[in-house]
Amino acid sequence: MEVKDVTRMRELEKENAELKKMFAEMSLENRAMKILIEKSSNVSGEKGSC
Secondary structure, three states: OOOOHHHHHHHHHHHHHHHHHHHHHHHHHHHHHHHHHHHHHHHHHHHHOO
């Protein structure tokens, strides 16, 4: 492997780590929004049945 190949590999590894972090954050936000929507639909459903 040449120096430029190693440099490029390190750049790709860094980008991959950043993308994994972004994915984890987006997944967490998505899960939180789903929970919030479920709770809000349950609350509005309960209010409508009274």
